[in-house]
Amino acid sequence: MTLDARIPDGPIEQKWSAWLDAHALVGPRNRAAHTVIVVGTGLAGASAAASLAAQGFRVKSFCFQDTARRAHSIAAQGGINASKDFANEGDSVRRLFVDTIKGGDFRAREANVWRLAELSENIVDQAVAQGVPFNREYGGALATRSFGGVLVQRTFYSRGQTGQQLLLGAYSALQQQVAQGMAQVYSRHELLDVVLVDGEARGIVARDLVTGELERHAADAVVLASGGYCNVYYLSTNAKGSNVTATWRAHRRGALMANPSFTQIHPTCIPQSGEYQSKLTLMSESLRNDGRVWVPRDPDEQRPPNAIPEAERLYFLEERYPAYGNLVPRDVASRAAKAVCDERLGVGATGRGVYLDFRDAIAERGRATIEGRYGNLFEMYQRIADEDPYEVPMRIYPAPHYAMGGLWVDYELQTTIPGLFAIGEANFSDHGANRLGASAMMQCLADGYFIVPHTVTHHLTKQRAPVDESHPAFDATVRDVQERIDRLLAVGGTTAPQVFHRELGNVMLDKCGMSRTEAGLCEAITRIAEIRAAFWSDLRIDGDAGHLNQSLEYAGRVADFIELADLMCLDALRRAESAGCHFREEHQTEDGEPLRDDERFATVTAWEHSGEGAVPVAHDEALEFSSVALATRSYK
Amino acid sequence: MRFRLELWRQADPGADGRYEVVEADGIDAEASFLEMLDHVNERRIASGEDAIAFDSDCREGICGSCSLVIDGMPHGPRRVTSCQTFMRDFEDGQTIRVEPWRSNAFPVIRDLVTDRSAFDRIIEAGGYVSVTTGPQPNPNAMPISPETQEQALDAAICIGCGACVAACPNGAAMLFTGAKVTHLNVLPQGQPERRWRTLAMVEQMDEEGFGGCTNHGECSLACPQGISLDVIGMLNREYRAALRGKPVAGTPGMTAQ
Ligand SMILES: Cc1cc2nc3c(=O)[nH]c(=O)nc-3n(C[C@H](O)[C@H](O)[C@H](O)COP(=O)(O)OP(=O)(O)OC[C@H]3O[C@@H](n4cnc5c(N)ncnc54)[C@H](O)[C@@H]3O)c2cc1C
Ligand code: SF4
Numbered sequence: 001m002t003l004d005a006r007i008p009d010g011p012i013e014q015k016w017s018a019w020l021d022a023h024a025l026v027g028p029r030n031r032a033a034h035t036v037i038v039v040g041t042g043l044a045g046a047s048a049a050a051s052l053a054a055q056g057f058r059v060k061s062f063c064f065q066d067t068a069r070r071a072h073s074i075a076a077q078g079g080i081n082a083s084k085d086f087a088n089e090g091d092s093v094r095r096l097f098v099d100t101i102k103g104g105d106f107r108a109r110e111a112n113v114w115r116l117a118e119l120s121e122n123i124v125d126q127a128v129a130q131g132v133p134f135n136r137e138y139g140g141a142l143a144t145r146s147f148g149g150v151l152v153q154r155t156f157y158s159r160g161q162t163g164q165q166l167l168l169g170a171y172s173a174l175q176q177q178v179a180q181g182m183a184q185v186y187s188r189h190e191l192l193d194v195v196l197v198d199g200e201a202r203g204i205v206a207r208d209l210v211t212g213e214l215e216r217h218a219a220d221a222v223v224l225a226s227g228g229y230c231n232v233y234y235l236s237t238n239a240k241g242s243n244v245t246a247t248w249r250a251h252r253r254g255a256l257m258a259n260p261s262f263t264q265i266h267p268t269c270i271p272q273s274g275e276y277q278s279k280l281t282l283m284s285e286s287l288r289n290d291g292r293v294w295v296p297r298d299p300d301e302q303r304p305p306n307a308i309p310e311a312e313r314l315y316f317l318e319e320r321y322p323a324y325g326n327l328v329p330r331d332v333a334s335r336a337a338k339a340v341c342d343e344r345l346g347v348g349a350t351g352r353g354v355y356l357d358f359r360d361a362i363a364e365r366g367r368a369t370i371e372g373r374y375g376n377l378f379e380m381y382q383r384i385a386d387e388d389p390y391e392v393p394m395r396i397y398p399a400p401h402y403a404m405g406g407l408w409v410d411y412e413l414q415t416t417i418p419g420l421f422a423i424g425e426a427n428f429s430d431h432g433a434n435r436l437g438a439s440a441m442m443q444c445l446a447d448g449y450f451i452v453p454h455t456v457t458h459h460l461t462k463q464r465a466p467v468d469e470s471h472p473a474f475d476a477t478v479r480d481v482q483e484r485i486d487r488l489l490a491v492g493g494t495t496a497p498q499v500f501h502r503e504l505g506n507v508m509l510d511k512c513g514m515s516r517t518e519a520g521l522c523e524a525i526t527r528i529a530e531i532r533a534a535f536w537s538d539l540r541i542d543g544d545a546g547h548l549n550q551s552l553e554y555a556g557r558v559a560d561f562i563e564l565a566d567l568m569c570l571d572a573l574r575r576a577e578s579a580g581c582h583f584r585e586e587h588q589t590e591d592g593e594p595l596r597d598d599e600r601f602a603t604v605t606a607w608e609h610s611g612e613g614a615v616p617v618a619h620d621e622a623l624e625f626s627s628v629a630l631a632t633r634s635y636k
Numbered sequence: 637m638r639f640r641l642e643l644w645r646q647a648d649p650g651a652d653g654r655y656e657v658v659e660a661d662g663i664d665a666e667a668s669f670l671e672m673l674d675h676v677n678e679r680r681i682a683s684g685e686d687a688i689a690f691d692s693d694c695r696e697g698i699c700g701s702c703s704l705v706i707d708g709m710p711h712g713p714r715r716v717t718s719c720q721t722f723m724r725d726f727e728d729g730q731t732i733r734v735e736p737w738r739s740n741a742f743p744v745i746r747d748l749v750t751d752r753s754a755f756d757r758i759i760e761a762g763g764y765v766s767v768t769t770g771p772q773p774n775p776n777a778m779p780i781s782p783e784t785q786e787q788a789l790d791a792a793i794c795i796g797c798g799a800c801v802a803a804c805p806n807g808a809a810m811l812f813t814g815a816k817v818t819h820l821n822v823l824p825q826g827q828p829e830r831r832w833r834t835l836a837m838v839e840q841m842d843e844e845g846f847g848g849c850t851n852h853g854e855c856s857l858a859c860p861q862g863i864s865l866d867v868i869g870m871l872n873r874e875y876r877a878a879l880r881g882k883p884v885a886g887t888p889g890m891t892a893q
């Protein structure tokens with residue numbers, strides 16, 4: 001299989017407009033004859049569903065939550081980037097493009113990233129028109145702030161609830177289309193398989209989570225916007241329900257999975273405090289604008305943080321990276337925190353924590369300013385950690401947060417299965433080996449509002465035989481799904497799904513997390529096989545499939561996470577270099593910075609599923625850098 | 637810590653429900669209420685019993701999924717979501733009663749899980765600004781003072797959890813609806829549809845079977861987002877003003893055709 005990203009010819013600045021000018025259109029009166037399925041109602045899915053429905057296509061939108069508005073995107077805090085240069089710093093599309101390529105450590109596709117930077121400007125306008133209340137300056141103009149990994153203030157925000165406000169904007173646009181009769185939302189539904197007819201995606205099989213019924217839904221195109229898979233680590237900043245099932249089922253049907261080992265471990269999260277814990281809470285990265293990160297210089301330090309004099313504090317980011325200081329990209333900040341904790345300098349009961357201190361910022365700018373910027377985050381910290389961050393420095397530690405890897409897509413965001421598109425965190429496209437802050441929402445909304453509505457339209461102009469739910473392909477797929485559910489229920493062991501999930505997470509965090517080695521990854525692969533065997537022999541699911549059964553839902557997701565974990569380790573093993581988040585200890589510079597191998601690995605690795613038990617096959621897409629020179633990242 | 641839980645159990649939407657007493661022991665004081673239930677479920681599954689169904693997702697107080705009435709109080713004693721309620725706030729050995737939201741408009745699906753789709757239909761009725769995707773005006777050409785923005789955002793942060801309804805003796809949805817109407821009606825973007833929106837959303841609220849407001853104020857006290865009763869005052873004023881104006885014909889929505 002050769003991977004063709006189908007990047008339009010021409011200068012990078014004009015590729016997208018050239019594509020738009022040339023793509024085929026569906027006439028307004030013919031649009032309602034086409035059905036498009038959109039799986040997921042996060043920023044990517046809700047914006048795509050609302051836009052496609054407004055264009056006049058029939059849209060069926062799916063989510064597993066009880067309403068579209070609760071998709072995981074709701075939890076995004078800090079903000080969204082746009083290269084509008086409202087702060088008059090000389091920001092531009094090119095700068096956002098360069099920052100993103102460089103932030104991703106040269107492992108993203110130039111053409112896609114340029115388009116993302118270009119579209120970033122429209123997103124904020126669209127959101128404001130919907131009534132999203134972004135923060136404003138005294139004169140009434142939009143406010144911006146800076147975010148990790150860049151030197152300009154291009155991040156737009158609504159206090160610390162930007163994701164919520166953007167998602168409610170997209171959700172209300174979707175509900176408007178529901179009122180118009182153009183969109184239908186199937187909440188409490190889970191996609192369990194994609195239906196292929198003649199090699200094309202022509203529908204899905206979804207389980208109604210309330211009645212347990214397996215439903216068939218035919219369509220002319222299927223868009224997956226099912227989010228990221230960081231819950232493979234068990235504990236992450238993702239919502240409890242975030243999972244890989246939709247993309248993994250598509251992968252098993254033939255969609256290639258790209259760079260699965262590229263997962264971001266976010267530096268500023270509340271440290272884990274015990275076994276019982278079910279998730280980790282992110283403290284927005286925007287806090288690093290005013291907070292200073294440090295640990296005591298003495299490993300045996302016993303004093304409370306405020307009693308430790310300045311000279312005995314190690315501001316390790318500021319010392320090591322004087323140019324960016326506390327604002328280095330996430331992968332750099334996370335590794336640095338891990339390194340000082342490995343040297344026994346960590347703080348808190350577990351020794352896995354560093355201070356994020358606002359003392360100086362409060363002294364300099366006043367408590368009211370800090371409260372205005374981060375009030376709700378401070379409140380959240382206090383609620384969870386039971387400590388007052390205005391008085392005592394916060395304790396933070398890195399936690400799994402975002403999946404840069406995902407389904408391989410071409411320039412049109414189409415997977416290797418024709419008619420199957422992937423957008424938002426579910427695809428791999430724009431962030432390379434590390435994502436910069438405030439750029440996930442930007443990508444989700446660029447994909448959903450401005451790209452996929454056009455690329456799906458283009459796809460719909462191609463001739464295809466009509467297919468409905470009575471097509472034999474639906475019978476066969478429903479049978480497969482039913483068999484799998486039966487198999488899960490039939491194991492009949494004594495262990496709850498979360499026990500296997502927790503164990504898998506421990507292995508992954510340890511061996512395929514912030515730092516990876518060949519030996520560790522090989523060991524992980526063996527451990528994963530053991531967990532898989534134990535899962536399929538000792539799992540117990542209570543109840544049956546004929547009604548709401550959360551254990552059954554969860555077990556299905558854990559089974560898919562186990563398979564994904566194996567592929568992540570294979571991918572991490574194959575990529576014998578360090579790039580961005582992917583830090584292979586064998587490949588580092590003398591002072592511990594990641595060492596890329598551009599000769600061999602300036603590529604995207606896309607994995608093909610080759611059947612139960614068979615070794616997956618790796619395909620490489622070569623990355624070309626012509627608009628920005630391949631260079632070693634330096635934040636010093 | 638250990639607790640004696642009296643949990644509402646109900647097999648299916650139409651089925652009769654009952655309380656089941658469940659012992660929870662070996663609970664970490666730092667665990668959240670939902671993590672305590674996870675722990676109970678993990679043990680129940682291992683010992684051959686069935687798990688207790690409850691809704692949750694983000695587990696950080698923002699998605700609005702979790703929805704437990706804890707000892708008679710929606711979301712429990714601390715005016716935060718159920719997922720942000722921690723066991724350190726309870727006494728060791730305490731008996732805690734756990735129920736689903738109780739409201740005609742939120743039927744029980746199973747155990748502690750309810751159907752809150754009525755809220756979606758209220759939004760569907762008018763909780764949006766009718767814009768479609770495409771080129772939009774320069775946002776700075778429409779200056780909005782920080783005060784107006786704050787007022788809108790203070791209302792827009794509603795997470796749609798439904799605690800306000802569960803807390804109200806009448807099962808009214810005025811706080812939820814008022815929050816959305818306030819968010820959009822104070823902003824310049826919301827002006828063209830202001831009257832129509834208010835009428836449509838209130839009408840839908842009534843149709844869904846929510847009760848009337850008699851100014852108890854329990855809703856705001858239970859609200860984890862601290863949505864103020866002001867939004868109900870605003871909703872009432874907007875509604876009266878909208879009624880005085882001429883009815884608006886048709887829906888203002890638009891599609892590309
Ligand atoms: C705590 C936190 C803070 C963040 N802050 C920021 C920030 O400040 N700025 C930024 O840019 N990014 C931020 N991010 C990242 C960003 O929020 C996510 O990358 C983004 O929201 C993902 O959106 P999505 O639309 O791709 O998917 P999601 O929002 O994850 O939505 C997935 C959807 O798919 C549905 N789904 C999944 N599987 C199935 C299935 N099998 N069947 C049916 N439906 C399914 C779900 O129901 C859901 O509707 C943050 C992330 C976290 C966790
Ligand atoms: S108003 Fe408050 S209690 Fe009611 S739904 Fe919104 S957040 Fe929940």
Ligand code: FES
Nearest residue numbers: 693695700702719
């Ligand atoms: S689980 Fe999201 S608010 Fe409680």
